[in-house]
Amino acid sequence: MIERELALTLKKRLKKFPILTLTGPRQSGKSTLLRNYFPEYAYINLERPDYRHLIMNDPVGFLKSQEKGVIFDEAQRVPELFNYLQVVSDERNIAGQYILSGSQSFLMNERISQSLAGRTSINHLFPFDVSEIGLRETVFDTIYTGFYPRIYDFNIEPGEFYPPYIQTYIERDVRTLRSIENLTTFTRFLALCAGRIGQILNLTSLANDAGVSVNTAKSWLSLLEASFILFRLQPYYKNFNKRLVKSPKLYFWDTGLACSLLDIQSAKMVQSHYLYGFLFENLVIAEIVKLQSHKGYNRKKTYYWRDNNGVEVDCILEGADGKLHLVEIKGGATINTDYMKNLTSFPVRGLGVEKHVIYTGDKSLTMGDVEITGWNGLIKLLAQLSEK
Numbered sequence: 001m002i003e004r005e006l007a008l009t010l011k012k013r014l015k016k017f018p019i020l021t022l023t024g025p026r027q028s029g030k031s032t033l034l035r036n037y038f039p040e041y042a043y044i045n046l047e048r049p050d051y052r053h054l055i056m057n058d059p060v061g062f063l064k065s066q067e068k069g070v071i072f073d074e075a076q077r078v079p080e081l082f083n084y085l086q087v088v089s090d091e092r093n094i095a096g097q098y099i100l101s102g103s104q105s106f107l108m109n110e111r112i113s114q115s116l117a118g119r120t121s122i123n124h125l126f127p128f129d130v131s132e133i134g135l136r137e138t139v140f141d142t143i144y145t146g147f148y149p150r151i152y153d154f155n156i157e158p159g160e161f162y163p164p165y166i167q168t169y170i171e172r173d174v175r176t177l178r179s180i181e182n183l184t185t186f187t188r189f190l191a192l193c194a195g196r197i198g199q200i201l202n203l204t205s206l207a208n209d210a211g212v213s214v215n216t217a218k219s220w221l222s223l224l225e226a227s228f229i230l231f232r233l234q235p236y237y238k239n240f241n242k243r244l245v246k247s248p249k250l251y252f253w254d255t256g257l258a259c260s261l262l263d264i265q266s267a268k269m270v271q272s273h274y275l276y277g278f279l280f281e282n283l284v285i286a287e288i289v290k291l292q293s294h295k296g297y298n299r300k301k302t303y304y305w306r307d308n309n310g311v312e313v314d315c316i317l318e319g320a321d322g323k324l325h326l327v328e329i330k331g332g333a334t335i336n337t338d339y340m341k342n343l344t345s346f347p348v349r350g351l352g353v354e355k356h357v358i359y360t361g362d363k364s365l366t367m368g369d370v371e372i373t374g375w376n377g378l379i380k381l382l383a384q385l386s387e388k
Helices: 006-014 030-037 049-057 059-065 081-092 105-116 139-145 149-153 158-177 183-194 203-210 214-226 255-261 267-272 276-294 337-345 375-386
Strands: 019-023 042-045 070-073 098-102 120-124 230-233 249-252 302-306 312-318 324-329 353-358 365-367 370-373
Touching: 006 019, 006 030, 006 120, 006 276, 019 030, 019 105, 030 042, 030 070, 030 098, 042 049, 049 059, 059 081, 081 098, 081 105, 105 120, 139 255, 139 267, 139 276, 149 158, 158 183, 158 255, 183 203, 183 214, 183 249, 183 255, 203 214, 214 230, 230 276, 230 302, 249 255, 249 276, 255 276, 267 276, 276 302, 276 312, 276 324, 276 375, 312 337, 324 337, 337 353, 337 370, 353 375, 370 375
Parallel strands: 019 098, 019 120, 042 070, 070 098, 324 353, 353 370
Antiparallel strands: 230 249, 302 312, 312 324, 365 370
């Protein structure tokens, strides 16, 4: 079994909270992690109707009869359970009583805010990160394959895994979370989002292309975020007087999923695709954010920067000490002095700023005050950046 980075964080937090909550995309490995790292806990999958019926016949009696801890998987299937968990956990007043898991963050968070606020530690498990699974032979293969555990556990081709995964997500999660009448339109909207990877979000343009209202586009984007399909990277605009772009950029949590939506059918197609540069940028930024989450850090300190003249820094990490780590991400395999141009244009300079360029070549070196990292050094650098 491949070790999961988040497991250590979960074990530590379980000693501090009566309830631990674990959410993340469907098939990211939540059930496997919990069953393997917490074998002393009883495991109950609430997808099973018989378990739901048994528990809800006498919820307080059932909870009090469990002398050891309990894992409730797909906990959002029994929303009434959260109220009883509050009562019983408060009566016992000890840490590590229950673990809740589910793939629908929106429903989980809604129940938690109503019943378990302050009583649970909320954690997110994403597909494998690069520290867990490593990189594949080429950047193109890494982008195309993605990081979902089942692909690696059962040696499934990405072209066989992602289409049914997307179909299941739309038919199950989307129907559960929103009453969307036209799933075909929603599927087109999802593909249009993939076509905007790494680009500044223009809601009006996205809504027009999808044939929906701006309010509908907003609602659907929130749905895609709540179900861990994509995320928005916010701009960095602190302490600057000049006009800056203040709209977020779109990224997907998994590049393999994005490739499937873009109808990319092989690693070779990634190499020649017009969005290759953005896909590589997506890979790096998603890995930084995933590593932060799996290590228990705060991902809100990750940004991008762009001024009104189009000068842009792909990724900015703000450390707890206020230090800024600027990262330019380039899909080329040959070092180019133009790669450093935007870093020198950033308005903050001095000891409080570190500058990095990530590219896909073999060599890593330093040029002036810029650290240049190639493909072979990517895992080490991403681990360092995620800890900043």
